[in-house]
Amino acid sequence: MARDVQLTFDCADPAALAAFWAGALGYRVQAPPAGFDSWDQALDAMGVPPEKRNDASAVIDPDGAGLRIFFQRVPEGKQVKNRLHLDVRAAPGLQGDARMAALEAEAERLTTLGASRIRRYEPAPPLGAGHIVMADPEGNEFCLD
Structure with missing residues (x-):
């Protein structure tokens, strides 16, 4: 069901x-x-x-x-890293430099909305396509993927 x-x-x-x-x-x-x-x-x-x-x-x-x-x-603030996070699929179908450029553009847009950038992970083929870890205005981590 x-x-x-x-x-x-x-x-x-x-x-x-x-x-x-x-x-x-x-x-x-x-x-x-x-x-x-x-x-x-x-x-x-x-x-x-x-x-x-x-x-x-x-x-x-x-x-x-x-x-x-x-x-x-809720009354308490965020204490530790999320155990669950969102992947915002900002570059579907893109690879390499084109993918990372699209992720960078989205990271910049989200920063203007109040997000903060945590870390960029470079592509590491064959399985690692590259992504950027961000945090929303209250510190909840999410990935631009």
Whole structure:
């Protein structure tokens, strides 16, 4: 039986991290429920106090093909390296210098959105195509692959 899968990030600022990942992946912040023009309007109707309105956010693939990504506020900060990370496939089908140039261009774009660069791994054929390790604005590692 097929299951819906959602990826969840624990974080300090769900709205900011949702905005980053929406820009990084070409996703969009999930719209408020039907009948509401804004999340503030929906949260007012639900009785959510202002100080709790950034406790969660989500982004979705506008084409409906990708995973929903959910961001939830937690009190503790990130402590150690991720045991699970995203690979952002920024250079599918490319190899060698063309691949690394495409990854560099994407790394530069993501840096302007708030990501930081951690390390570049050079191609090492036959199995290593080369990639760049990055971190989102809250330090969660991901790879440009």
